[in-house]
Amino acid sequence: xxxxxxxxxxxxxxxxxxxxxxxxxxxxxxxxxxxxxxxxxxxxxxxxxxxxxxxxxxxxxxxxxxxxxxxxxxxxxxxxxxxxxxxxxxxxxxxxxxxxxxxxxxxxxxxxxxxxxxxxxxxxxxxxxxxxxxxxxxxxxxxxxxxxxxxxxxxxxxxxxxxxxxxxxxxxxxxxxxxxxxxxxxxxxxxxxxxxxxxxxxxxxxxxxxxxxxxxxxxxxxxxxxxxxxxxxxxxxxxxxxxxxxxxxxxxxxxxxxxxxxxxxxxxxxxxxxxxxxxxxxxxxxxxxxxxxxxxxxxxxxxxxxxxxxxxxxxxxxxxxxxxxxxxxxxxxxxxxxxxxxxxxxxxxxxxxxxxxxxxxxxxxxxxxxxxxxxxxxxxxxxxxxxxxxxxxxxxxxxxxxxxxxxxxxxxxxxxxxxxxxxxxxxxxxxxxxxxxxxxxxxxxxxxxxxxxxxxxxxxxxxxxxxxxxxxxxxxxxxxxxxxxxxxxxxxxxxxxxxxxxxxxxxxxxxxxxxxxxxxxxxxxxxxxxxxxxxxxxxxxxxxxxxxxxxxxxxxxxxxxxxxxxxxx
Numbered sequence: 001x002x003x004x005x006x007x008x009x010x011x012x013x014x015x016x017x018x019x020x021x022x023x024x025x026x027x028x029x030x031x032x033x034x035x036x037x038x039x040x041x042x043x044x045x046x047x048x049x050x051x052x053x054x055x056x057x058x059x060x061x062x063x064x065x066x067x068x069x070x071x072x073x074x075x076x077x078x079x080x081x082x083x084x085x086x087x088x089x090x091x092x093x094x095x096x097x098x099x100x101x102x103x104x105x106x107x108x109x110x111x112x113x114x115x116x117x118x119x120x121x122x123x124x125x126x127x128x129x130x131x132x133x134x135x136x137x138x139x140x141x142x143x144x145x146x147x148x149x150x151x152x153x154x155x156x157x158x159x160x161x162x163x164x165x166x167x168x169x170x171x172x173x174x175x176x177x178x179x180x181x182x183x184x185x186x187x188x189x190x191x192x193x194x195x196x197x198x199x200x201x202x203x204x205x206x207x208x209x210x211x212x213x214x215x216x217x218x219x220x221x222x223x224x225x226x227x228x229x230x231x232x233x234x235x236x237x238x239x240x241x242x243x244x245x246x247x248x249x250x251x252x253x254x255x256x257x258x259x260x261x262x263x264x265x266x267x268x269x270x271x272x273x274x275x276x277x278x279x280x281x282x283x284x285x286x287x288x289x290x291x292x293x294x295x296x297x298x299x300x301x302x303x304x305x306x307x308x309x310x311x312x313x314x315x316x317x318x319x320x321x322x323x324x325x326x327x328x329x330x331x332x333x334x335x336x337x338x339x340x341x342x343x344x345x346x347x348x349x350x351x352x353x354x355x356x357x358x359x360x361x362x363x364x365x366x367x368x369x370x371x372x373x374x375x376x377x378x379x380x381x382x383x384x385x386x387x388x389x390x391x392x393x394x395x396x397x398x399x400x401x402x403x404x405x406x407x408x409x410x411x412x413x414x415x416x417x418x419x420x421x422x423x424x425x426x427x428x429x430x431x432x433x434x435x436x437x438x439x440x441x442x443x444x445x446x447x448x449x450x451x452x453x454x455x456x457x458x459x460x461x462x463x464x465x466x467x468x469x470x471x472x473x474x475x476x477x478x479x480x481x482x483x484x485x486x487x488x489x490x491x492x493x494x495x496x497x498x499x500x501x502x503x504x505x506x507x508x509x510x511x512x513x514x515x516x517x518x519x520x521x522x523x524x525x526x527x528x529x530x531x532x533x534x535x536x537x538x539x540x541x542x543x544x545x546x547x548x549x550x551x552x553x554x555x556x557x558x559x560x561x562x563x564x565x566x567x568x569x
Contacts, residue, residue, distance in 0.1 A: 005201040006100070006164060012208050020046075021405045031096050034162045035064045037207035038094060038199070041246070042066075043253040045396055046405045047413065048073055051137075055478045058131040060113030061106060064094040065134070067141040069148070071251060074140045075434050080147045086325055087153035091118075091141050092160070100165040102198055107177040110159065111184045118157075118188055120146055132479035155192045157185055162199035170198055216255075218243045218306045221338050229345055231299060231306060234338040237277075237285060240292070241327040244313070244320055249328050254396070255311045256320070273322040284337050291340030292316035295355060299345045308343065314356045350378075376447045377411070383453050384409060389460065406468075409460055412436060416486065417463035418446050421493045422455060422507050424500065424552065426486035431547035455508040462512050463489050469520045480528075483546035487555060488520075488527045494559050495523065530554050 017029045024032070036049050044066075052066040067074040068090040069083060093114075095106055116127060117138040124135045124142065145155070159181065182194045199207075218240070224233035235243070244252055276288050293315035296308035313320060319339070344355055381391040390398035390408045398408050415436050416429035423445070428436070437443045466489050470481045494500045496510055534554050535545055545551050 005166075005205065009164060009201045009205055012205065016208075019402050019404065023406075027098055030098055031063055033208075034096050034160075034199070034204065035066075035094055037204060038160050038162070039066060039092065040207065040210070041250045041253065042068065042071065042073065043396060044073065045392070045410060046399060046408060047410055048075075051075065054137070055131050055133045058129065059134050060117065060130050061095055061109030062093055062113060062134060063096040064092075065137045065141070066092045067137075067144055068092075069144055069153075071253065074144050076136075076140070077432050077435050078140075078144075079435065080144060083148055083151070085151055086329075087148055087151055089141075089144055089148065089153045089155050091155075091157045093157070094160045094162065097163045099163050100201075102161060102163060102165055102167075102170045102174050102200075104171075104174050104177045106161065107174065107181055110161075111177075111181045114181065115184050115188070118142075118185070120188075132477055136479060155189055156195065157189070157192050158195035158197070160197050160199055162204065164204075165200045167198045167200040167203060215307060215309050216243060216252075216311050218308065218341070220301075220304045220306055223304070224301060224306065224343075226301070231301065231343040233306065233341050233343070234286060235341050236335070237323055237337050237339055238327060238331075238333050238335050240320075240339050240341070241323055244324060245328075251324055254400070256313050256317055270318050270322055273319055274326070277322060277326040280337070286338050286340040289319055289339060290316070291342060292319060293355075294341060294343045296343060296345050297347045299343055306343065308345075374447070376449055379449075379453060380414070380447075380456050383457065384460075387457060389457075406464070413463070414456060414460055415446050417459040417489065418456065420486040420489045421459045421462060422504055424490050424494075424556075426490050427547055427549050427552050429486045430483065451504050452508045455504050458508050458510050458512060462492065462510065462515070465512060465515060466492065466520065466524075469517065470524060473521075473524070476528075480542070483542055484524060484527055484531060487531070487551060488524050490552075491527050491555055491559070492520070492523050495519075500556055500559055526558075527555065530558060 013026070013030065013033060016033060017024065017026070021029060021032070031053050032046075032049055035053060036044070039049070053064045054062060068088075069078075069080070070086075070088055071090075072078075093110070095110060097106070113130070113134075116122065117124065117130070117134065118141070120142050124139055127135060145153075178196045181196065185192055185194050218235060219242075221234040221236055221239075224231040244255065246252055273289065276285060292313060294308065295312045295314050297310040298308070300307045323339070346355075377391075377393040381393055384391040388407060390403045391414070392398050392408050392410045395410070399405075412433060416433060419429040419436070420426040437446070463485075466485055470476065470485055470488070473481075476484075492515060493502070493507060493510060496515065497506050531542075531545060531551065534540075534551060535542060538545070538550070540548075
């Protein structure tokens with residue numbers, strides 16, 4: 001390793017930390033940075049990256065863990081029912097050290113922990129050696145595997161061992177230890193694809209330098225029909241497959257960010273697309289399919305090559321995913337079938353949103369799925385910008401611009417804050433983080449043009465203030481923080497407003513700046529005491545209590561005789 005590698009890596013870390021999260025401790029930022037780089041192709045948000053990082057101590061040698069099904073991150077409330085076949089489960093386990101060495105002991109610890117937490121015949125709640133974060137995240141994998149095993153999924157388990165060291169100087173005994181880890185994994189899952197990678201300073205530099213390309217090229221079958229502001233063209237299926245993938249057949253997920261729907265799995269329309277791909281007939285594929293719609297900032301055509309900048313596939317996700325799956329398993333450059341691709345070039349955000357909504361009106365989509373393009377969403381984004389907050393209605397739009405992590409607000413985060421504070425339903429915010437907006441009625445309850453727009457800012461500022469404060473509290477685990485923070489937000493709002501039946505307008509006027517650390521500390525302690533008393537009374541688990549209406553009702557009972565600012569038990 002060049003003597004400069006460490007120096008360059010440290011400089012990258014310093015600059016990234018200053019931009020993304022200047023107040024984060026250096027070891028913590030190293031964890032976030034490395035996990036983000038290793039999983040860059042999965043286009044995770046800051047919240048998603050941090051959701052897989054373990055708390056300190058009793059982590060079994062695992063610093064981060066993520067489970068994906070067909071490329072989608074599995075979280076607490078993920079619905080697995082729409083996965084029918086052609087299922088891929090990927091588990092990533094990451095060990096991170098700021099040291100400059102790789103040791104046998106580290107891999108030995110990974111082996112021991114693997115035999116415990118990945119053994120689906122064991123009940124994770126029985127383990128007392130590991131922290132709750134590890135057991136919870138391991139539970140996501142077990143839930144996914146158990147729920148889908150009858151459908152014979154392809155399972156891949158990949159380990160990353162990252163330090164600031166030199167991978168060319170790893171001792172042979174350390175590398176040999178990997179074989180024992182592989183044997184341990186295959187004793188649990190005989191048909192698993194096992195991967196292990198050592199990542200040192202040089203490898204981390206290369207990962208940091210490998211950013212998604214803003215300019216992509218697509219080879220066309222024939223000259224396109226060119227119009228003002230766009231192109232209509234035929235593209236060979238395999239050429240389209242190459243356009244939406246990069247090294248090692250990895251899907252370019254970032255070009256689907258503006259698509260309003262997730263992949264819907266084994267629904268009828270996808271079955272039909274799959275059949276038309278598998279069964280070659282005299283009809284070309286594009287005769288039987290509506291095709292793809294792409295928006296790009298700019299386009300340039302020459303010699304049957306269309307070069308596009310800032311590509312977003314806004315319609316045709318289902319078709320794209322079926323083409324991706326088909327050619328990943330059946331590579332054939334000799335396939336002469338083609339797909340119709342419509343390209344629209346515009347840099348105007350409002351025009352993009354209109355196109356996204358219009359192109360997706362052609363098929364039956366729940367109205368809530370179009371939420372990112374709604375006027376209320378654009379209004380919130382503009383309003384937040386005037387307060388130095390970046391509302392990520394289009395996932396990772398601001399992350400990819402390098403905006404500070406703590407200033408980026410996701411739609412889900414805002415929805416959880418509003419549910420907890422405005423509607424006094426922290427149990428819903430805690431129990432349904434990813435599925436909160438899938439029901440149109442719930443979406444319309446949270447996002448309404450009839451509300452003063454300032455209520456969204458107040459909710460976020462209060463939620464952020466509690467988040468930051470509770471993260472810095474000693475003697476409280478990250479699992480406990482997650483269980484208490486939404487209830488604490490409701491509690492503080494009630495206390496500051498002085499009643500529990502407050503209005504949306506009263507929330508908007510709440511003075512978040514006046515809430516000091518003494519107030520926050522006492523509020524969290526009160527909520528924590530109510531939580532513990534309820535656990536003791538009901539003998540239910542912390543997880544069950546944290547997702548229950550009972551916890552809300554106990555807090556509301558306590559605050560029934562509140563006077564403004566009365567926070568003492």
